[in-house]
Structures are given as structure tokens and as C-alpha cells.
Amino acid sequence: MKRLENYLSSDFYKKYKNTYHSDKILKEVFNCELKFVHRIRSFGKKKYSDIYGMNIHIITDFIDLYYQEMLHKDYDIAWKMIYSFYLDPDSVATKSYGDILCSADGLLSIKRIYSHKGLTTQFISEYETYRRVPIIxxxxxxxxxxxxxxxxxxxxxxxxxxxxxxxxxxxxxxxxxxxxxxxxxxxxxxxxxxxxxxxxxxxxxxxxxxxxxxxxxxxxxxxxxxxxxxxxxxxxxxxxxxxxxxxxxxxxxxxxxxxxxxxxxx
Known part of the structure; x- marks a missing residue:
């Protein structure tokens, strides 16, 4: 209960209240009952670069406006919160070979980066560098x-x-x-x-x-x-x-x- 109270009083929640990202945290991490989860506007039209950029922006905000505010750093809950709203840009990256549609296969997942860097400035910078473009x-x-x-x-x-x-x-x-x-x-x-x-x-x-x-x-x-x-x-x-x-x-x-x-x- 204390964790939820801390989240609801955070600057991150105040900024992202009634958005997809905050709704996902409330529903999947804190098991709150919501009438619905807000959608991301025009998500179906977004490209790899759009989702990639959105991830960087919102995760940076999360670390600055919530995680850094925590008096006692709770790595596990903070990571669960990020992963609940994270959107893999590979899901919209496609390339065709002839008439066969292929999808991107990320070489360095956000989970991999987190497991090696934790929630640090390096976590954001490595995601920004190594997920900039799909390769495979x-x-x-x-x-x-x-x-x-x-x-x-x-x-x-x-x-x-x-x-x-x-x-x-x-x-x-x-x-x-x-x-x-x-x-x-x-x-x-x-x-x-x-x-x-x-x-x-x-x-x-x-x-x-x-x-x-x-x-x-x-x-x-x-x-x-x-x-x-x-x-x-x-x-x-x-x-x-x-x-x-x-x-x-x-x-x-x-x-x-x-x-x-x-x-x-x-």
C-alpha cells in the first residue's frame, strides 16, 4: 500500500495520470481495477523511430520524476513499473523479401540492458545507442x-x-x-x-x-x-x-x- 501511495504522490504520476503508461503501472504492478487502459494516440501509424523515441523520453522521465525521488531505492518494483509500460519498437519494424514480410529481431533487449546496467544513466544511454535501428x-x-x-x-x-x-x-x-x-x-x-x-x-x-x-x-x-x-x-x-x-x-x-x-x- 505504501508503494502505491508513493507512486500516486510522485511527479511522474502527476505528469502521466490518465495515460497508457501510468494506467499500465496501476493495473499490472499495483493490481488496481481500472475501467479501461488509455490508448496511445495514433499508435497504429507509429514507426520504429517513434516508439523508440517515446520509450527514451518516458523512461527518462520515470527515472527523474519517480525513481530518483525514492528515499529507498526499490530496484525490483521500479523495473516492473518500466517493463509494464514498455513498448518494443521491433513490433512495428518490418522489411520484405519478395512477398514475404519479415519483422525485426532485436539483438539487445531492454531486459538485457537492465540486467547489465540496472536503472542508471548508462541504462538509458545504452538503450538509446544500441536500439537506435533494427538490424536482423x-x-x-x-x-x-x-x-x-x-x-x-x-x-x-x-x-x-x-x-x-x-x-x-x-x-x-x-x-x-x-x-x-x-x-x-x-x-x-x-x-x-x-x-x-x-x-x-x-x-x-x-x-x-x-x-x-x-x-x-x-x-x-x-x-x-x-x-x-x-x-x-x-x-x-x-x-x-x-x-x-x-x-x-x-x-x-x-x-x-x-x-x-x-x-x-x-
């Missing part, structure tokens, strides 16, 4: 690559790309037995994803379409091991994958995103 796209399909790689590879994009490389190699050699050894085969066999991979034709074409050669792969299309760094190449699967990233992986994935962003500036 896969077909928009239930239980597709975007969703499946999170559970199979602990959300690691490097082993996802390695698995795709093995899939294309097996298809090229017409060895269906080998292709079924791929860890994401259940996603690859879905209608849209299967059509996407067939139209793409090769791993090289996929990497070129994503414009990530020389960043996530070598110039020869070998997949870099992000955790090891130093241009180490993945040659086989790991025995298991942890959902918790090492500091090395987190640092190195940021460096790769930095390289991608510099490429866009050229």
Missing part, C-alpha cells in the same frame, strides 16, 4: 526464428546464424538428414520461413540482404563467435546454451552493433 529480420511467423532462437540458443544471434549456415549447406548438398540436425529446424519448416529460405537460396545471400558481412561474419561468410571475440569462428555447436549472457558476450555484441551503425553512416 526474419519472417513474421508464430514460433518462427525470432521466437525459437531465444529458447534454443539463449537468444544468441551468432549460433542462430551458424545454424542457418548449416541448414543452407545441407540443402546445397541435398542432405535432408543433415538439415534436420539443425537446432531451429522446427522454425525453418514453417510455411513462410521455408518459403523465405528457399527464395533466399544461400547463406551468403541472407548475410548480404541483412548487410552484416564483415560484422557478424567474416568476408568469407564464416560466423564469428561473439563471446570469444577476436574474430574467432564458430565451427560446432556448444553442449548447452545459457539464457544468462557473459559479460564478454554483452560487450562484444555492442561492439558489433557499433560497427553496423558506423557502416550506416558511410
Amino acid at each position: 529480420y526474419f519472417p513474421q511467423e508464430t514460433n518462427g526464428i525470432n521466437m525459437t532462437r531465444a529458447s534454443v540458443f539463449g537468444d544468441r544471434i551468432d549460433y542462430t546464424l551458424f545454424d542457418l549456415k548449416k541448414y543452407f549447406e545441407a540443402k546445397k548438398s541435398k542432405t535432408n538428414v543433415d538439415s534436420h540436425k539443425c537446432r531451429l529446424i522446427s522454425a525453418y519448416e514453417l510455411p513462410k520461413t521455408s518459403d523465405f529460405l528457399h527464395q533466399m537460396g544461400s547463406f551468403e545471400n541472407l548475410i548480404d540482404w541483412l548487410n552484416i558481412k564483415g560484422i557478424f561474419t567474416s568476408e568469407q561468410y564464416e560466423v564469428y563467435d561473439i563471446e570469444k571475440g577476436d574474430d574467432s569462428i564458430i565451427t560446432d555447436y556448444l553442449p548447452e546454451y545459457s539464457w544468462n549472457w557473459s559479460d564478454e558476450y554483452y560487450i562484444n555484441i555492442k561492439e558489433m552493433i557499433d560497427k553496423y551503425l558506423k557502416l550506416l553512416e558511410k
